Amino acid sequence: MIRHTVMFRFDVNAQRADIDAFSNGLTEMAPKIEEIVAFRHGFDLGVNAGNFDYVVTADFASVDGYLAYRDHPIHKEVIARTAHVVSERAAVQFEWDS
Amino acid sequence: MIRHTVMFRFDVNAQRADIDAFSNGLTEMAPKIEEIVAFRHGFDLGVNAGNFDYVVTADFASVDGYLAYRDHPIHKEVIARTAHVVSERAAVQFEWDS
Numbered sequence: 001m002i003r004h005t006v007m008f009r010f011d012v013n014a015q016r017a018d019i020d021a022f023s024n025g026l027t028e029m030a031p032k033i034e035e036i037v038a039f040r041h042g043f044d045l046g047v048n049a050g051n052f053d054y055v056v057t058a059d060f061a062s063v064d065g066y067l068a069y070r071d072h073p074i075h076k077e078v079i080a081r082t083a084h085v086v087s088e089r090a091a092v093q094f095e096w097d098s
Numbered sequence: 099m100i101r102h103t104v105m106f107r108f109d110v111n112a113q114r115a116d117i118d119a120f121s122n123g124l125t126e127m128a129p130k131i132e133e134i135v136a137f138r139h140g141f142d143l144g145v146n147a148g149n150f151d152y153v154v155t156a157d158f159a160s161v162d163g164y165l166a167y168r169d170h171p172i173h174k175e176v177i178a179r180t181a182h183v184v185s186e187r188a189a190v191q192f193e194w195d196s
Contacts, residue, residue: 003138005103005153007190040101042192047161048168055103055190057155063145070146090188092105092153094140 001037001098002060004069007052009088022082026056029078035065052090066093099135099196100158102167105150107186120180124154127176133163150188164191 010019023041030039038059044051060066069075108117121139128137136157142149158164167173 002143003153003155005105005155007103007105007188040192040194042194044190045100045161045192047164047191048189050189052188052190055101055192057101057103063143066145090105090150091146091148092142092150093145094138094143094153096138096140 001096002063002066002093003096004056004058004060004066004091004093006056006089006091008054008086010053010085011087014085018082018085022085023054025078025082029074030058032074033069033072035060035068035072037061037065052088063093099194100161100164100191101194102154102156102158102164102189102191104154104187104189106152106184108151108183109185112183116180116183120183121152123176123180127172128156130172131167131170133158133166133170135159135163150186161191 023043026039026041030036036058039056040058041056042054044053044055058069060069121141124137124139128134134156137154138156139154140152142151142153156167158167
């Protein structure tokens with residue numbers, strides 16, 4: 001299985017409504033992209049200092065499945081609509097034995 | 099379920115053997131900590147430029163389970179032994195519906 005992981009920090013000036021639109025946009029997007037096997041995302045719980053603010057972990061059957069998601073028009077539309085709330089991004093794609 | 103996600107960049111001067119010891123240390127640690135429900139980790143696949151080098155995603159039944167892992171002596175020993183290969187770290191803990 002291929003797991004895509006991406007963390008975000010939100011811009012200090014981002015409005016709560018825009019951050020909610022970012023999160024809700026991901027929730028609404030996930031079931032529309034058939035290559036996604038599992039999609040988990042959420043806000044940092046605030047347990048540790050210095051953390052990023054938000055993370056997505058998404059599983060795919062193959063690298064091609066991940067690339068189909070990365071380049072999917074529905075995904076790109078969510079990014080275009082919500083990226084203004086993001087100030088920093090960190091990502092890794094890795095393989096795990098399922 | 100609580101998912102702990104943490105990404106690492108390796109120091110540019112880190113030796114391959116030390117990076118392997120970091121990864122293998124995590125593999126050997128995971129089955130020894132009973133609070134871990136699922137533990138996936140691995141090297142970035144190199145699909146995208148600018149990514150971090152390594153990621154861990156670990157699931158726990160509760161925040162207390164995560165904290166038991168975070169503060170577990172076996173986990174702390176792995177960190178102490180291998181942290182010299184890490185130049186940058188990014189983390190998020192979040193809750194997802196299982």
